[in-house]
Amino acid sequence: MxxxxxxxxxxxxxxxxxxxxxxxxxxxxxxxxxxxxxxxxxxxxxxxxxxxxxxxxxxxxxxxxxxxxxxxxxxxxxxxxxxxxxxxxxxxxxxxxxxxxxxxxxxxxxxxxxxxxxxxxxxxxxxxxxxxxxxxxxxxxxxxxxxxxxxxxxxxxxxxxxxxxxxxxxxxxxxxxxxxxxxxxxxxxxxxxxxxxxxxxxxxxxxxxxxxxxxxxxxxxxxxxxxxxxxxxxxxxxxxxxxxxxxxxxxxxxxxxxxxxxxxxxxxxTTLADSFQALFAQGTMEKLERSYNDVIIALITSVEARDPYTQGHSARVSLLATLIGEEMRLSPERLRILHQAALLHDVGKIGVRDAILHKPDRLSDDEYSIIKDHPRKGEMVLRRIPALAPMLGGVRSHHERWDGRGYPDGLRGESIPLEGRIIAVADVFDALTSGRPYRPARSFDETTVEIRKGAGSAFDPRIAEAFERVLPVYQAQLQRSPHLASEAWTD
Known part of the structure; x- marks a missing residue:
């Protein structure tokens, strides 16, 4: 944007x-x-x-x-x-x-x-x-x-x-x-x-x-x-x-x-008819947008209600991802898709058992494999809502890695949807700066160093650079919206 x-x-x-x-x-x-x-x-x-x-x-x-x-x-x-x-x-x-x-x-x-x-x-x-x-x-x-x-x-x-x-x-x-x-x-x-x-x-x-x-x-x-x-x-x-x-x-x-x-x-x-109909399409679009947003909010609420450690996670990831997208000069329509995909990126966790989501210790290999399936399940959930089809790529690919060692499809480099690459950076940053029962939250500075180290292997280098440029803006946004702040900020 x-x-x-x-x-x-x-x-x-x-x-x-x-x-x-x-x-x-x-x-x-x-x-x-x-x-x-x-x-x-x-x-x-x-x-x-x-x-x-x-x-x-x-x-x-x-x-x-x-x-x-x-x-x-x-x-x-x-x-x-x-x-x-x-x-x-x-x-x-x-x-x-x-x-x-x-x-x-x-x-x-x-x-x-x-x-x-x-x-x-x-x-x-x-x-x-x-x-x-x-x-x-x-x-x-x-x-x-x-x-x-x-x-x-x-x-x-x-x-x-x-x-x-x-x-x-x-x-x-x-x-x-x-x-x-x-x-x-x-x-x-x-x-x-x-x-x-x-x-x-x-x-x-x-x-x-x-x-x-x-x-x-x-x-x-x-x-x-x-x-x-x-x-x-x-x-x-x-x-x-x-x-x-x-x-x-x-x-x-x-x-x-x-x-x-x-x-x-x-x-x-465009034709004359399309040109003038487009003038008045916005009112209809806003109504549809509100109904889609109601669906999105309901899905996010369902996920975060089941996993208390991710309260506010989706909103923070969406905010940071959108700021990165703006820095990368994405079109307004592409930014809208990115924003909503980031909000919904963990919706697949709806299908994960509470015992795994609430486990206070590190996950076993079998449990981790179940968690790793949430991007695919998220895509399956959203596929049932035609209006959310543009978000599918970002939701499914947000755990792919630039070097091809991610999941669920092992995509590499530019073959990973751009929305997924951006959400990946925002998701990791927020996950590391938020505490878990088995580890404390890291500081913004420490996590920024980790993102920088992962550029070219875990993350798209251009996106990692854009992330660092918008981080001060993100911090300022959190300061204005303390209800969104993670532990790294409040501490």
């Missing part, structure tokens, strides 16, 4: 720059009014809104086609969100004064406020796992959903045409067509709600990106950051001033960024 963590840090820095740069510019313009000059160029506004509408329409069409094909209500809602943003942008740009219409239309400004508020609501809704009954209703009536949204856009046109009075400016509109409360709602309430909803969607996509790291997810996060800053600009900026123009530019590039994310995702060889 070291590569994944470094990659995530770089990506986070990029997101920080994407969000803070326009926000800083916006705040400077709002604070230094002499720089926030007025530029009333209706034609430029019309072109910019046309670009926003085109990009939004393209995204709505792409996602809508996917929604029709895969019949996924979450993708349907995402399509409706883009459709809302695009449709209201059409109205916003279409009635730009002195371009296609020759009269000011104060109601035009409300269309972007309402349009993006609706789009943000649909975007957040797409992230929820709706009840099955509601899903069925929406999917059966998906055409009705588009018709209703289109009707709202037509209604927005009607509102704009109802307010053509050339004497009314932006502020005058609220003053003449509503109470101060309505004015406050229009100027701050709806944009604030939109920003809040976009922030919820932003948080969810960041969490999903941390796990899957899909280009489309990363692009959506970047696009949402631009849209959030844009909404701040919309609420705080006087019409036609530079800060107001910045809002339109940010919305435009927010859509461009998301569209580029679609292209990047397709560049990975």
């Amino acid at each position: 070291a590569v994944a963590i470094r990659s995530m840090k770089v990506q986070s820095a990029q997101w920080l720059a994407i969000g803070l740069t326009p926000l800083t510019i916006l705040l400077l313009l709002l604070h230094a009014e002499h720089y926030n000059i007025r530029l009333q160029i209706p034609a430029a506004h019309f072109i910019l809104c046309a670009g926003i509408s085109s990009l939004g329409a393209a995204l709505a069409l792409i996602v809508g086609l996917v929604a029709h094909r895969v019949r996924d209500v979450r993708i349907l809602l995402l399509s409706l969100a883009f459709f809302a943003a695009a449709g209201f942008s059409v109205v916003h740009g279409l009635f730009t004064s002195d371009v296609l219409v020759k009269f000011p239309s104060p109601g035009r400004g409300w269309t972007h406020v309402v349009g993006f508020g609706l789009a943000a609501t649909l975007l957040v809704a797409s992230g929820f796992d709706l009840p099955d009954r509601m899903k069925g209703t929406l999917l059966r009536g998906r055409r009705t959903c588009y018709v209703c949204l289109f009707a709202l856009i037509v209604a927005a046109i009607w509102v704009v045409l109802r307010l053509p009075d050339p004497r009314l400016g932006g502020d005058a509109l609220a003053a003449n067509y509503g109470s101060p409360y309505l004015r406050a709602l229009a100027m701050w309430g709806i944009p604030a709600g939109t920003i809040g909803l976009l922030a919820v969607a932003l948080h969810r996509n960041i969490q999903d990106y941390r796990l899957a790291q899909l280009p489309l997810q990363g692009a959506i996060v970047s696009g949402l950051l631009l849209l959030i800053v844009g909404q701040i600009g919309l609420a705080a900026s006087p019409v036609w001033h530079l800060s107001w123009w910045l809002y339109h530019v940010l919305v435009f590039f927010g859509f461009v960024t998301i569209l580029l994310g679609v292209v990047a995702q397709l560049g990975r060889g």
